[in-house]
Amino acid sequence: MSPCSIETLQHQQQRNYVVGYALTSKKVKSFLRPKLEGLARNKGISFVPIDQNRPLSDQGPFDIVLHKMTGREWRQILEEYRQTHPKVLVLDPPDAIKHLQNRQSMLQCVADMNLFEFYGKVGVPRQLVIKSDASSIPDLVAEAGLRLPLVAKPLINDGSAKSHELSLAYDQYSLQKLEPPLVLQEFVNHGGVLFKVFIVGEAIKVVRRFSLPNVTKRDLLSNVGVYRFPRVSRAAASADDVDLDPSVAELPPWPLLERLAKELCQRLGLRLFNLDIIREHGTRDHYYIIDINYFPGYGKMPGYEQMFTDFFLSLMQQNP
Ligand SMILES: O=P(O)(O)O[C@@H]1[C@@H](OP(=O)(O)O)[C@H](OP(=O)(O)O)[C@H](O)[C@H](OP(=O)(O)O)[C@H]1OP(=O)(O)O
Numbered sequence: 001m002s003p004c005s006i007e008t009l010q011h012q013q014q015r016n017y018v019v020g021y022a023l024t025s026k027k028v029k030s031f032l033r034p035k036l037e038g039l040a041r042n043k044g045i046s047f048v049p050i051d052q053n054r055p056l057s058d059q060g061p062f063d064i065v066l067h068k069m070t071g072r073e074w075r076q077i078l079e080e081y082r083q084t085h086p087k088v089l090v091l092d093p094p095d096a097i098k099h100l101q102n103r104q105s106m107l108q109c110v111a112d113m114n115l116f117e118f119y120g121k122v123g124v125p126r127q128l129v130i131k132s133d134a135s136s137i138p139d140l141v142a143e144a145g146l147r148l149p150l151v152a153k154p155l156i157n158d159g160s161a162k163s164h165e166l167s168l169a170y171d172q173y174s175l176q177k178l179e180p181p182l183v184l185q186e187f188v189n190h191g192g193v194l195f196k197v198f199i200v201g202e203a204i205k206v207v208r209r210f211s212l213p214n215v216t217k218r219d220l221l222s223n224v225g226v227y228r229f230p231r232v233s234r235a236a237a238s239a240d241d242v243d244l245d246p247s248v249a250e251l252p253p254w255p256l257l258e259r260l261a262k263e264l265c266q267r268l269g270l271r272l273f274n275l276d277i278i279r280e281h282g283t284r285d286h287y288y289i290i291d292i293n294y295f296p297g298y299g300k301m302p303g304y305e306q307m308f309t310d311f312f313l314s315l316m317q318q319n320p
């Protein structure tokens with residue numbers, strides 16, 4: 001080994017890395033748990049809270065800034081910090097995250113991806129954006145040829161409780177009751193189970209979660225109106241330990257998930273996110289991506305502590 005590489009090795013062994021974080025108290029509680037802090041500490045990584053009331057450049061020094069905060073002011077602070085501190089890795093760039101804060105732009109890259117026939121078809125349910133004027137919705141839906149039932153989702157996805165208030169609309173006339181701006185998406189029957197694909201850099205983990213049950217033709221004939229539905233898939237109880245119909249439970253093929261994760265990381269410019277994927281009921285390989293979340297609930301993902309420690313270590317090796 002050359003003296004130079006011995007020096008680099010010693011430097012790496014001695015160096016401590018600091019991850020500054022700007023997270024809600026809820027996120028700190030669910031994510032920064034003692035096991036993660038312990039595993040990271042053993043590798044020389046420490047976590048330091050960022051005080052949002054003080055200039056960022058007076059704090060640290062940081063090697064990595066981990067954040068999930070919304071708002072234009074915070075975005076500007078971070079963008080400026082990135083320019084003046086190019087060696088600090090901001091996870092992830094605020095402009096890239098902003099892309100996910102609108103349910104139309106969120107799925108645009110999936111639509112552009114062209115992943116047809118690669119271990120399955122992957123797409124986005126047909127959808128229509130309604131910016132204003134609820135009274136025009138029935139006509140617009142008819143013109144676009146969207147099939148009922150429809151899932152109505154607030155267009156803005158800013159993490160507020162309101163942005164997660166979704167409804168299922170069974171008939172065209174009742175669509176006037178909805179409050180734009182929103183996205184109207186065709187409901188795709190998927191056997192009541194969805195796949196949450198968590199991405200942490202290059203690592204992937206997939207879990208099953210409960211979802212909305214299928215809507216039958218009879219349901220459609222016997223129901224009218226618009227119904228708000230609860231956050232079915234967020235429940236901590238996963239659908240992984242339950243006896244399910246194997247055709248519903250079968251996970252999407254690994255090569256497909258790898259390809260999807262890689263492409264989306266590149267296209268979105270993000271390293272920390274998850275995808276909600278459903279498989280159309282009665283098909284083996286028709287998949288739809290219905291939601292993409294920035295820095296989601298990793299705390300519910302088994303083994304996330306090791307996955308994040310490895311992720312931070314790999315970032316350090318890239319930036320010794
Ligand atoms: O609170 P958690 O742990 O359920 O995580 C939420 C995510 O749940 P999941 O990872 O799918 O289980 C949740 O995912 P869904 O949108 O429910 O699919 C969101 O990512 C949510 O963030 P935000 O409210 O959209 O900013 C996430 O909320 P935050 O923790 O980021 O506030």
Ligand SMILES: Nc1ncnc2c1ncn2[C@@H]1O[C@H](COP(=O)(O)OP(=O)(O)O)[C@@H](O)[C@H]1O
Pocket residue numbers: 125151153163164165166185186187188189190194210211212232233276278290291
């Ligand atoms: N197009 C769809 N077809 C079938 N079910 C859907 C569709 N879109 C959403 N859902 C159901 O609604 C839930 C919430 O929708 P999602 O787009 O993931 O919003 P959120 O960001 O609030 O999680 C999903 O987890 C799934 O159960």
Ligand SMILES: [Mg+2]
Pocket residue numbers: 233276291
């Ligand atoms: Mg979701």
Ligand SMILES: [Mg+2]
Pocket residue numbers: 291292293
């Ligand atoms: Mg979401």
